[in-house]
Amino acid sequence: MPQQNLVYLFSAYTIIWIVLFGxxxxxxxxxxxxxxxxxxxxxxxxxxxxxxxxPVPTERGDx
Amino acid sequence: xSVTSLPRTRxxxxxxxxxxxxxxxxxxxxxxxxxxxxxxxxxxxxxxxAVQGDVQRIFYFHVPMAWLxxxxxxxxxxxxxxxxxxxxxxxxxxARCSAExxxxxxxxxxxxxxxxxxxxxxTWWTWDARLTSTLxxxxxxxxxxMLRSYSSDPARGARYGAILGIIGxxxxxxxxxxxxxxxxxxxxxxxxxxxxGGMPPQMLVALMVSLVAFTLxxxxxxxxxxxxxxxxxxxxxxxxxxx
Amino acid sequence: MSQVSALLWKxxxxxxxxxxxxxxxxxxxxxxxLVFNFAFDLRVDNLAGVAPGVLWVAFTFAGVLGLGRSFVxxxxxxxxxxxxxxxxxxxAIYLAKLIANVIFMGIVEAVCLPVFTAFFNYGSxxxxxxxxxxxxxxxxxxxxxxFSAMTTNLRARDVMLPLLVFPICVPVVIAAVEATxxxxxxxxxxxxxxxxxxxxxxxxxxxxxxxxxFEFVVEE
Numbered sequence: 001m002p003q004q005n006l007v008y009l010f011s012a013y014t015i016i017w018i019v020l021f022g023x024x025x026x027x028x029x030x031x032x033x034x035x036x037x038x039x040x041x042x043x044x045x046x047x048x049x050x051x052x053x054x055p056v057p058t059e060r061g062d063x
Numbered sequence: 064x065s066v067t068s069l070p071r072t073r074x075x076x077x078x079x080x081x082x083x084x085x086x087x088x089x090x091x092x093x094x095x096x097x098x099x100x101x102x103x104x105x106x107x108x109x110x111x112x113a114v115q116g117d118v119q120r121i122f123y124f125h126v127p128m129a130w131l132x133x134x135x136x137x138x139x140x141x142x143x144x145x146x147x148x149x150x151x152x153x154x155x156x157x158a159r160c161s162a163e164x165x166x167x168x169x170x171x172x173x174x175x176x177x178x179x180x181x182x183x184x185x186t187w188w189t190w191d192a193r194l195t196s197t198l199x200x201x202x203x204x205x206x207x208x209m210l211r212s213y214s215s216d217p218a219r220g221a222r223y224g225a226i227l228g229i230i231g232x233x234x235x236x237x238x239x240x241x242x243x244x245x246x247x248x249x250x251x252x253x254x255x256x257x258x259x260g261g262m263p264p265q266m267l268v269a270l271m272v273s274l275v276a277f278t279l280x281x282x283x284x285x286x287x288x289x290x291x292x293x294x295x296x297x298x299x300x301x302x303x304x305x306x
Numbered sequence: 307m308s309q310v311s312a313l314l315w316k317x318x319x320x321x322x323x324x325x326x327x328x329x330x331x332x333x334x335x336x337x338x339x340l341v342f343n344f345a346f347d348l349r350v351d352n353l354a355g356v357a358p359g360v361l362w363v364a365f366t367f368a369g370v371l372g373l374g375r376s377f378v379x380x381x382x383x384x385x386x387x388x389x390x391x392x393x394x395x396x397x398a399i400y401l402a403k404l405i406a407n408v409i410f411m412g413i414v415e416a417v418c419l420p421v422f423t424a425f426f427n428y429g430s431x432x433x434x435x436x437x438x439x440x441x442x443x444x445x446x447x448x449x450x451x452x453f454s455a456m457t458t459n460l461r462a463r464d465v466m467l468p469l470l471v472f473p474i475c476v477p478v479v480i481a482a483v484e485a486t487x488x489x490x491x492x493x494x495x496x497x498x499x500x501x502x503x504x505x506x507x508x509x510x511x512x513x514x515x516x517x518x519x520f521e522f523v524v525e526e
């Protein structure tokens with residue numbers, strides 16, 4: 001009876017959701033980590049530079 | 064690598080790290096809407112198929128993912144060609160990210176195809192033309208990802224990847240043809256999974272909306288994944304300049 | 307042209323001096339036949355379906371073995387750099403290697419096929435088979451030579467080469483096996499011709515493509 005096959009239908013969609021959502025969350029996480037790494041590296045570089053008058057991109061959270 | 068060849072990180076990202084660029088917000092919204100719509104269309108709006116029953120509804124996600132997989136690998140192909148021609152690292156990044164997303168979609172196509180086939184054919188796998196050529200496609204691009212990981216020198220990895228990206232995609236039509244001939248000259252019990260010519264319009268609508276949803280998903284995933292590679296590249300540069 | 311023949315001659319001479327690789331490849335192909343004998347328990351009834359595949363597994367597995375070694379000699383002795391520094395067409399290097407590989411694989415097949423017909427009491431050595439074997443070998447080697455040059459520089463070189471070659475060469479394997487099956491069983495000539503045409507098309511397309519792309523592999 002076709003109705004008993006619903007378990008296959010739902011497992012297929014569930015797997016799709018889990019995998020795609022999982023991948024999305026994973027990517028978001030990686031992005032966040034990398035962005036903060038970049039910020040940290042930039043701050044370190046800014047700090048170790050000798051003070052020179054230059055237009056500094058406002059990165060210190062002026063916004 | 065000089066700074067001028069670094070792929071441009073968006074100015075917005077640098078200035079306000081926590082704000083999401085407008086286009087990503089738009090994509091997220093569009094994704095939500097289109098996926099909700101396609102779920103509704105696939106489960107409620109589309110009529111139940113006469114022979115297969117409700118299991119057939121897997122079709123509405125299975126087929127678009129297959130199409131998107133082919134699109135992703137085409138992007139790998141294009142990116143590979145342009146990279147070999149121009150040696151612009153951005154194109155290598157596009158190729159590599161698209162391959163990863165393509166493998167993801169292809170894996171899901173295989174899994175959902177198997178889950179669909181089990182109740183219909185009574186078996187988890189069958190060597191019909193479409194499943195077989197999808198499996199080969201999957202294998203080629205999994206090897207692509209391995210090739211990229213196993214290259215210790217990134218420039219060489221990019222070059223080798225580009226070569227495989229071109230040859231692999233050039234092979235796709237030939238693989239398709241040979242597998243189809245193999246199956247026609249050696250017929251195995253094959254039941255048409257797809258609706259074919261006699262698809263009622265509601266099914267077509269559900270399919271098309273789902274296709275739109277997945278295309279948007281591809282675009283969004285690409286943006287995220289490419290940005291990750293660009294940030295990695297930037298980090299490497301920053302670390303190198305610190306010495 | 308003369309570059310190709312000079313390079314080709316060098317490779318052939320090098321191999322024929324020791325014959326290590328050829329001997330190993332040939333013996334390996336026979337061992338594959340042996341293993342398949344146990345794997346399948348080939349009785350007469352299922353022989354026709356299985357035998358052509360067994361033959362081509364023997365050919366391709368031995369072939370991959372040989373392909374894996376085709377650039378190793380150059381890499382180990384740094385000779386590849388020497389070749390690249392000399393004013394030689396990159397394409398000529400590829401062609402010479404390709405022809406050498408086809409010859410080596412062909413020799414192995416020439417040993418394996420008669421033994422196959424004896425072991426399994428099946429199959430024949432006809433013009434059809436020779437054409438199919440040649441076309442299949444060219445296609446397989448065209449892809450294999452390119453990827454062999456590529457994998458020589460990789461860490462996991464022995465694993466990567468079969469992984470690269472086999473999925474891409476699926477059409478070659480399908481066409482060769484099907485055509486061989488028809489040649490052995492005297493099946494429809496039309497179908498056999500179709501598979502041979504596919505082999506020829508593959509050889510042409512990928513021969514040219516790999517030839518053109520080879521320079522990107524060896525540029526350093």
